[in-house]
Amino acid sequence: MTERTDAIIIGAGHNGLVCAAYLARAGMKVLCLESADSAGGMSAPRTLGDNYHFPGLALVAYPVAPAMCRDLKLEQFGYEPGKAIDTIALDANGKHLTIGTNSVSGDSLPESDRKAYPKIREQYLAFAKALHPLFDNKPPRLKHMEFADKTTLVKLGWNIRLGLGREAMYEFLRVAGINIHDVLNEAFEDDRLKGAIAADAVMGSAMGPRTPGTVLTWLQRLQGELNGPMSLQSGGRSQLVHALTQSAEDVGATVRFNAHVDKVLVENGKAFGVELSTGEILKARIVISNADPRSTFTRLVGAPRLDAMFANRVAQIRGAGVVAKLHLALSGKPEFAGLPEAQMGNRLLIAPSMKYIEQAFNHSKYDKYSEHPVLDIAIPSVHNHALAPERHHVMSVNVAFVPYHLEGGWQEQKATFAHKVISQLGQYSPNLKSLIVDHELLTPRDIEEQYHAVQGHWHHGELSIHQSFMMRPLYGAAQYDTPIEKLFLCGAGSHPGGGLTGLPGRNAAKRILELGGAK
């Protein structure tokens, strides 16, 4: 390397790109290293056969924060938040519910639920907004507090007490630590509605509706909605990753593909570069890891360079992936009994009741899969015809509560399981099976292998309360800096966590610049 590199970013997932774009915009010379041959990480497009394209592991997304959009000129680089969609809570008897941002409708929905829905939504969005300062900033350190930490806490306190008002604050404090099951039972009667909301609260986590802390995970999800409505990931140039890559490259950041980082080079407690799997050594003034914290510390840095208690906390990070991805290449549009064709572009959900979800979750706790998994379904080709040959379609399914450790092993049972998921889908869409041209199932193990995220966890670690905020990903590395000098974290494992938000990447960049950038 003849040219000076200020920052090496490991992984060109969306958070890595956000971080790269911010740092490059601040004048730093940034090199982003990606082991795959395209950017995006888990949200990078995938292809099945030659002709079927899938937008990546993420099924839906919310618009990125307006400030980020402005800072990184994302719209100028083609980013569009995507068309708002509804959630269809599928019912085996065809009595589906259509759940929108402010209304819910469907056959035999109790009137009380229809009326309560917008109120509950409004209330929980207000709660989410109250928590916003916590998500939008680096998590405050409680001991040795910096000024920025104080402002975050003051804003948070202000929002909770004055923003919400007395009554709402009491309600917020009552529900913040409890489970979504109890809260939804208080609010609604309809099983389909409760199932659909509860599914959002637990999707991606090893939690059932009755698990404490699931109100908080729902509030974390609702953070996205503060920026605008949910849309389907459907690939193409309007996708976030595409715009981010352009934005980063526009200000001089370089993204290098097929560069697999094997080691973070550390001397005298200070990171000074990385070693690639080819043996090539790249030096930089700082190293930023978008890899998950367990990979970063255990594989890239290694226990001998870490203190014992810290290394032990890393080993204890809870985060066994529980979501599998099923991709189906279809020779036509599937039909769902009772669902009008115009509704097919929405997100379809099989989570007919909270009991159903809890039972599906139970199996995963005991290293088994459920014959009746929770399924989050999208047909992105409805929005983007380029994804499949003419009149053909692609279906992308998140299969929740699929254990990372499966009793008896995945190798032997993967095909059977894929078949079972397809059968479950078939109960709602009778013609689906006959349309399947090709399929792929990515278990958490496959996701681990292909995306280098330990245990294949979407969020690089559970979004449980003990791994959130100033405890994310762990004490000692929660402000994006780490015990290794000049080594930072910027991925979903860091606060505020997973989802296509770019917030960990942006918070990390802000923190790095605050600490003097590459100085």
Added chain:
Amino acid sequence: MNIDREHFRQALQRTPFHDRFAALSTTEEWMAWNTYKVPRVVDNLSTEYFAVRSGCAVMDLTPMEKYRITGIGSREFLDRLVTRDISKLRPGRVTYVVLCNDEGKVIDDGTLFQFGEHEYRLCSQHHQFDWLLMSANGFDVHVEVETHDVAALAVQGPTSYSVLSAAGICKLDQLKPFGIAELRCGDIPVTVSRTGYTGDLGYELWTQPAHALQLWDAIFGVQGQYDIHAMGLSALEMVRIEAGFIMPGFDFNTAESTIRNGYDRSPYEVGLGWVVNLDKGHFTGRKALMAEVSRPAERRLTKIVVNGNKPVGEAFIFDGKNGKQVGEIKCATWSPILKANLALADIEYVDGRLPSQLWARIDYQRELKWLSTWAECQVQSKAFFNPEHRSTTPPARY
């Protein structure tokens, strides 16, 4: 390890040497040490003390925490575990080590024995199995407790070399301080290390519990020829203070048992800075210790001689007679051989420096009436007692 089903009937375990100590015990002063019953005083404290300083004393070491550390990653594991540069440690050698937590506070000290390329024993004051297992995360290393599987005796004092030679443990002449030798005593194998906690010439003998009594009998078999005494922990406390050795958990609070903020101590603060090597590469606590050395010293465990002959016991230390309180005595003893009041005191520094004067206020009783007196203290930088014969090889024969 086989656990006797009836073990619960005994509050304290018996060491393999227990019957021999019991037979010699006239005081019946027993105490608990790491779940074992050991003598505080066997017969007479003065006799036991002078046995260490001018003859030969035998003490039960079995209760000491012992861990076997094996595996190809054991050196790397130990390197990260201890603050000291152990790159010169070789099979057949022992070194004194300190363990810190992430905050650079002392968890424990211990002696590290290397037997083979990937074979070590760590002896520590306190139970550290959980800490060792936790630290083993990410290393190719196997740690097991061998406390109860090894019978150990300390044979200490100027005549210990002669006693052991007479008892049939030969080839000790070339064993240097901190050396290990695999020897025999009659037909039993004995591992002998030239180590101890007394500051005198001495050895530690390690054998299988089944051979314990045979080893004991061989040593006490030369009783007529040499003056040998079984010794309890009270005499040990006197000689270890004379030698300037510290005892974690007594002279300072160990890190992982400290609840209150600031009550734990770094190696620098307890006088173990010489066992810390910040340049050796990473070890647990290094970053915190790097930060500590860049700040002025806040406190030091300091060796002091308290003038006069009033037993000091527990006392506060002041920066002058009736001055400001600057510290407290952590352990103290009257040294019969030096005729002095010795103590280790935790002293607060002012602007990174030791106060220029130290005074102890000694509270004492006379016929149950409390009285108070002042005694000036002299700071001592080296061990109070460190005789030349301790480190001569071969040791003098008697």
